[in-house]
Amino acid sequence: MKLKLTATLSIFCVGIMMAQEKKWTLRDCVEYALEHNISIKQSELDLQNADLAKADAKGNFLPTVNANASHSWNIGLNQNITTGLFENITTQYTSAGVNVGVDIYNGLQNVNRLRRANLSILANQYRLDNMKDDISLAVANAYLQILFNREYLNISKAQISVTEQDLKRTKELVSSGVVPKGDLLEIQATAATQEQQKINAENALRLAKISLAQLLLIQEYESFDVVDEDFMIPSTVILDYTPKTIYEKALTVRNDIKLSEANVALAETDIKISKGSLYPRLSAFYGYNTRASYQDIVSGAEQDPDNPNRQIGVVQETGQSVVTPNFRSIISGPNNIFEQFGDNGGHGFGVQLAIPVFNGFATRNNVMRSKVNLERSKLQLQQDKLNLENTINQAWNDAIATYKAYEAAEKTLEARSEALKYAKERFNVGLMNSFNFSQAQSRVDNAAAELIRTKYDYIFRLKVLEFYFGLPISIN
Structure with a gap:
């Protein structure tokens, strides 16, 4: 039994360690965010309300059926139905009935309300999809930030390793009298600076992980980590398209534009609903009522x-x-209550015509208000299209600029690295002092950091352009 218990605990602990050591891919992060994000859940509830509104709109086509029942006691001076005389007695009565009403014509308001309910479902779906797109883009940005900080940390560690070798070599040169002791102190200061940079890089990486974990609503963010992959510059054809082409494609795939267009259609339907109140309303009704008394009766x-x-x-x-x-x-005594209901039953039915004449300008103002909302929706659609066009132009220019900056940073790092090799050769033979050698090393460090920054900046700009072009967010 003890052996089984130990084995069970071992398996349980291994399961916990595996759960803690899970490393998230970008796809994992996006899917988790879309499933757990609070704003998305709220938007899904709005979509459910839109479905209920559609059910209400369908219900408007059905007749209304209402049943009623009452039982009353009358205490005091009442007419005795047996003798016909007024007496100080207590009488009881039960009545019941059912009423049915149906709209025959009401200015097509029921039809337009059903159309509006369908448009509202569509608009809420676009709003939900647009929110998912925005969250996916935010997750991708936070994910790339982790990759940037991790790569920068790896470079910092590599630079420290190189500096440690230089420090060892410098100690040997100082011992042999080739270089003064001041050069050793300069190298030691450089090593200390790089160590500080490594600590800053570790803190930046930790904060980036916490930021993404909080975006995903993961509470155990201390153990949160992403996969260890070296992401290179992805191949893409998005820059082969002009900003105008990307914009025209975005108009057909972007959910925020579809949402604005749906809001215009909703506003147009609201006008039709408001105008429906200007027309006469024809309805039909039917009623059945019956009653029973608990007083004694003359039976013969x-x-x-x-x-x-x-x-x-x-x-x-x-x-x-x-x-x-x-x-x-x-x-x-009184007849059976059900017999009385059958004997005393009565029917009533007919049609009713209501013609609006004057209601304090309320209907007219509702129509005008709906027209104002339509114009506002149209203007918002135009503004959203302008914002989309400006965003795409800016993203395209940023992608081109960051790629050029990346190419320049790549060339700069290559040149700085060659210069550092030359400086190291001169330093090793005593032809360069430690200060100038440290400056050469610092320039390489800065060039490497700039290369990483421009690399991930360019990757994110590409993802933004592909996102507006309707391509799914991925890094590979």
Whole structure:
């Protein structure tokens, strides 16, 4: 049992270590962000509300059916339905009914509301997709920032390794009297500076990882890391297209433009709905109502045994009394409630025409307000198109500029590296002092950092252009 428990704990610990050591790809990060982002979840709820609004719009075509029931007690002076007299009694009544109403014509408002509901679903879907695009781009930017800081840290470590070798060589030269001790101090200062740069690079990498982890809503960000890959300049044909071509393609694929176009269609439908209130409204109705009473009723009559006859007159010639049987009412309890409902039921139906005449300019103002909203939506669409065109032109120019900067940084690093080799040869034979040698090393360090910066800056600019062209975000 102890052996099994130990094996189980070992497997559990290994599982935890594997979970902690997982390294995320860009695709992993994007998919996780799209699944867990709070703004996306809120937008998905908005889409669900739009679906419910469509169900409401469909329901407007169906008849309205309402049932009612009531039971009342009347205490005090009430008419006795048995005797017809007013008495101080308590009476009970139950009534029930059902009413049905249906719109026959209401200015096509129900039709237009259904159209609007469909457009609203489409608009919310575009809004959700646009939010996903923006988050994907933000994740890609944060991911590239980690790669940049990691590569810069690797270069810093490599520079320290080279400086340590130079420091060892300088100690030997100082011992042999080839170079003064001041050169050794200069190299030691350079090593200390590079160590500080490495610490700064480690902090920058850690902050970049935390930033991406927080963007993904990952709480255990201390163990968060991305895959170890060396991303080179990706091959792409996006720069073969002109900004105008990319813009024209973006108009057909960008969700923010589709959203603005859907908002224009929504505003146009709102005008039709508002104008529908200007037309007469024709509706039909049907109602059924019934009632029941809990009072005693007269169920029949019988001859009064105590007074079987009663005089109704006298024969004038003979004086003989004219009598008739004396009947009295037979009082019994109320009929069965369901029988009363059946006997007392009544129907009512008809059509109703409502013609709007004057309502304080409310309908007219609603129409004008809808027209204003339409113009605002059209202007917003134009502004979004202008913003998209400006963004694409700026992104295209930035991509060209950063690529040229990358090429220049590459040439600069190559030249600085050759200069450093020459300086090192001169330093080793005592023809260059440590200060000038340190300056040559510093220029190489700066050139290497600039090459990394321009590299990832260019990669991100390419991703932005491809993003606007409708291509999925990837680095490979």
